[in-house]
Amino acid sequence: MTRRAREMAETGVYHIMLRGNERKSILASDGEKQFFLDCIRGKQNETNFSLYAYCLMDNHVHLLINIQDNELASIMKGIATRYAFFYNNRHNRVGHVFQDRFKSEPIEDERYLLAAVRYIHNNPVKAGMVSNPEDYRWSSYWAYIQPELFGEEWIDSASILGIIALDRKSAIEEFIRFSKDVVEETFIDIEEKSGIKTLDEGGCILREYLKQEGLPITIKEIKENQELRQKAIVFLRANTQLSQRKIAILLGIDKSIVEKVKL
Structure with a gap:
């Protein structure tokens, strides 16, 4: 069976999801999560692209990126390959770390872009791990609500906050309120609970x-x-x-x- 062609975004903005092979927790420790972020930053230094949001779960990753004029597949391959080498070496194993190729969906307008940021930051809430997005360490949420302390140049929260309001303080206040709205949004994801009932x-x-x-x-x-x-x-x-x-x-x-x- 041939693979379905990847849908491309005219804006260059994509919501990306990578999952561990066989649902395994390939980002279980803080050290592994930190190294995955280092992989993103390393690839960003090599190939110019904007990272709007991220969330690292134990067995999958969500990213929201603007690839600009770059090749999406090349960026994701670089990140995944570097991490897979690190993970296999650390656990003395061989074989695939990520399941199949990464999933992606194009983000074509500002409304959907804001909704995607909210969805990504609320992934740990949806999974029942925390009650609020600010309670989860391994996402870009704090780069939005306290950019002076937690914002980093490689996370482009300014572009998203600028859509909400021109005044930074007002934008952050509205972002916090917006992030906590209960909305049934549909984005690419994984079946976290996989039908296990017995x-x-x-x-x-x-x-x-x-x-x-x-x-x-x-x-x-x-x-x-x-x-x-x-x-x-x-x-x-x-x-x-x-x-x-x-x-x-x-x-x-x-x-x-x-x-x-x-x-």
């Missing part, structure tokens, strides 16, 4: 995740360690369709413990 399936994906993280893999150790327990609960709620009751049964804990974990 205890057996939940146990399998949890053991795989803990193994990748280098953590104890027994339920007893998870049950007795509050930090591990919280990590397991957050992972199961974000990556499966298990109810809170089933998660409690799987971990051998009371349902109230699952309910108290803040996402």
Whole structure:
């Protein structure tokens, strides 16, 4: 079967999504996330393009970029290849790190551009990892709401804020309000929860995740360690369709413990 031709943007602006091969957490640690950002910056130094927004999740990445006059495939290949070499070397493995080729969708107008920024920054909220976008470390959100402290030249938040208002302070205030609007927006994404509904399936994906993280893999150790327990609960709620009751049964804990974990 031939691949479907990639839809090109007249504006040069694209929403990009890369996911880990076989749904694996290829950006599980802070060090891995930081290196992926370094890969973006390195490619940006080689090839001039604007980065409007990003969000790094454990098993996938969202980017919003303006490639200007450059080749999209070349930019993404450079980023992905450098990271894959680092990841395979770090984990003493060979093979594909990312699943298939990256996904992309063209952004052709300012309304859709603003909506894409909001969607990307709210990815951790959608996944149940945090309650608000400002609570998540690995996105470009803080480069917008406190550009003096967190903004970096390689993140072009000024262009987006300039669409909202000419006055920087007013633009940031409106951006914060806009970012928290509850809107059902449709963009490229992945099936985070992948239909996992049974205890057996939940146990399998949890053991795989803990193994990748280098953590104890027994339920007893998870049950007795509050930090591990919280990590397991957050992972199961974000990556499966298990109810809170089933998660409690799987971990051998009371349902109230699952309910108290803040996402």
